[in-house]
């Protein structure tokens with residue numbers, strides 16, 4: 001067995017793969033790669049270990065820094081911290097401030113972080129006139145973590161107005177507690193809650209497991225290992241999840257906008273399209289839309305966004321993503337969840353930890369080393 005502590009999506013101990021792969025290799029992918037849209041990476045600013053970001057009010061982009069600060073990127077540049085929870089989180093393992101999201105009206109900001117005990121925590125702040133109101137802070141959801149890795153941590157509002165929360169399988173390696181397939185734990189899941197419908201939150205009545213007494217009502221989808229970054233296509237509402245693999249296969253999972261939830265993405269019976277350690281493929285397994293192995297293409301997928309900006313027409317509708325370990329920015333052409341073409345966009349974002357979609361659909365690339373770049377036409 002290949003032993004690699006490669007699950008560290010954040011820890012900067014992994015050697016970068018310097019060689020750019022010319023084609024993406026996957027068992028079920030078209031043999032030919034598409035003509036790559038011509039893009040350039042424009043460095044916009046530098047932050048301290050940026051981990052996540054979100055479009056904010058007035059065309060701004062809000063950036064989360066791993067140690068616990070939030071800063072606003074505007075035409076004036078990156079401002080001083082507007083929030084600082086650095087005394088409440090640590091950056092050991094894969095911990096820290098891991099996600100931020102606004103609701104649709106920019107009335108509330110949500111932050112996702114691990115607290116000093118390592119517990120995954122989602123807190124809410126009211127926002128008025130673009131300013132955080134610290135006195136309104138409340139905790140929405142917590143989940144204890146048995147290990148310091150695979151915390152997930154991404155949070156996004158869906159087109160349905162509900163808050164989706166990604167949680168990893170609890171960590172260690174190989175899913176020792178079998179959390180991916182268990183429906184009585186929030187670990188290894190994508191959750192869907194209504195944070196404004198109750199205290200601390202309400203369960204949407206059409207969540208897939210609300211009538212199952214043996215399953216957690218918050219669960220939207222399961223069988224995930226470390227869904228580090230996910231997004232909704234701003235054009236179609238489809239869901240795309242970058243699920244970090246164990247040793248061999250990195251994958252992108254997909255669900256249509258009209259999904260009723262309940263998808264089983266297979267972990268830890270499956271890693272990508274392949275049985276994991278003698279696992280049996282679940283009957284309801286939803287295989288990845290895309291997978292790639294570790295032969296020079298990286299070791300930790302960083303999910304991105306379907307491009308819906310105006311600046312690069314040739315990229316419109318393509319799913320842009322990367323890998324923490326090799327940094328190549330890649331794009332998939334997809335139709336109804338099937339990959340119809342793949343390309344390497346010919347630019348490298350460094351240790352790509354996250355993408356951010358700005359208010360006009362423009363995409364930013366976050367390098368954990370500090371650089372924030374925008375994907376522009378070449």
Ligand SMILES: [Ca+2]
Nearest residue numbers: 265266267272
């Ligand atoms: Ca899977």
